[in-house]
Amino acid sequence: MIKYKNTVFNCTMELAIELIGGRYKALILWYLLDRTLRFSEIKRLIPQATQKMLTQQLRSLEEDGLIIRKVYPEVPPKVEYSLSESGKNLKPVLDAMCQFGKTYVEEHSIYSPSLLQS
Amino acid sequence: MIKYKNTVFNCTMELAIELIGGRYKALILWYLLDRTLRFSEIKRLIPQATQKMLTQQLRSLEEDGLIIRKVYPEVPPKVEYSLSESGKNLKPVLDAMCQFGKTYVEEHSIYSPSLLQS
DNA sequence: GTAGTAAGTATCTAAATGGGTACTATATTA
DNA sequence: TAATATAGTACCCATTTAGATACTTACTAC
Numbered sequence: 001m002i003k004y005k006n007t008v009f010n011c012t013m014e015l016a017i018e019l020i021g022g023r024y025k026a027l028i029l030w031y032l033l034d035r036t037l038r039f040s041e042i043k044r045l046i047p048q049a050t051q052k053m054l055t056q057q058l059r060s061l062e063e064d065g066l067i068i069r070k071v072y073p074e075v076p077p078k079v080e081y082s083l084s085e086s087g088k089n090l091k092p093v094l095d096a097m098c099q100f101g102k103t104y105v106e107e108h109s110i111y112s113p114s115l116l117q118s
Numbered sequence: 119m120i121k122y123k124n125t126v127f128n129c130t131m132e133l134a135i136e137l138i139g140g141r142y143k144a145l146i147l148w149y150l151l152d153r154t155l156r157f158s159e160i161k162r163l164i165p166q167a168t169q170k171m172l173t174q175q176l177r178s179l180e181e182d183g184l185i186i187r188k189v190y191p192e193v194p195p196k197v198e199y200s201l202s203e204s205g206k207n208l209k210p211v212l213d214a215m216c217q218f219g220k221t222y223v224e225e226h227s228i229y230s231p232s233l234l235q236s
Numbered sequence: 237g238t239a240g241t242a243a244g245t246a247t248c249t250a251a252a253t254g255g256g257t258a259c260t261a262t263a264t265t266a
Numbered sequence: 267t268a269a270t271a272t273a274g275t276a277c278c279c280a281t282t283t284a285g286a287t288a289c290t291t292a293c294t295a296c
Binding site: 001004011013015019065107111112113 | 119120121122129130131132133134135137138139141144145148183203204207208210211212213214215216217218219220221222223225226228229230231
């Protein structure tokens, strides 16, 4: 039993789902794996998410200590997001997910020109 | 670009999130990793999920070919769920998630008597 | 004859999520 | 003078998701 933010989790798996299970969380973390990104860059990488959604997910990730938000006091604003040490621990999870997705596409003969190229 | 079920995914990560990102999906898959379970057993393992939610998630996992649903024509009903070959490919993902959760709890000094015991 | 069982479905309501638009700041550019 | 840029927030409305409860089947036990 794990208590975190007024919620009880029965196992570490439940906690992990809570931490990275949000709509665009895993995707954001995935893009942050290899580099720091500005808000606008993340928005360009995940165009299907509205600005509100992105902000929400980023705030939640920051609150859970998975990413670091660095604000530059400039106009127009500049905000950079990067993985925290805790966030970097997610690399095995994200790598495994990506690999699973690839295998799934191959085994289910799903149309994917980009996979044929690479 | 990947097309699956009338939806376009920009990368395999997005597809992976779609497949296992549902409310209780990763948890169900996690419990199915080492054994076949009846519906009532899953319900007992995940009491916070309503029957409707569980049925929904199980149906979705079945549709995506991650689990196998075996119905025994009996009364009262008996239905067994197990991982498909595709579902078994998720083991590295689920193991990594569990490990991440453990590390997260340790590093954030979250109250967890069960972790102290094990 | 009634209750219990397993795995659901059906229906209604409540809550969370998501989309759209407008608004903010200040410096630079056209 | 007006537009552009960035990273948001505020507000309202629509959709989706989730919860609660009742109902089903056919057999068995009390």
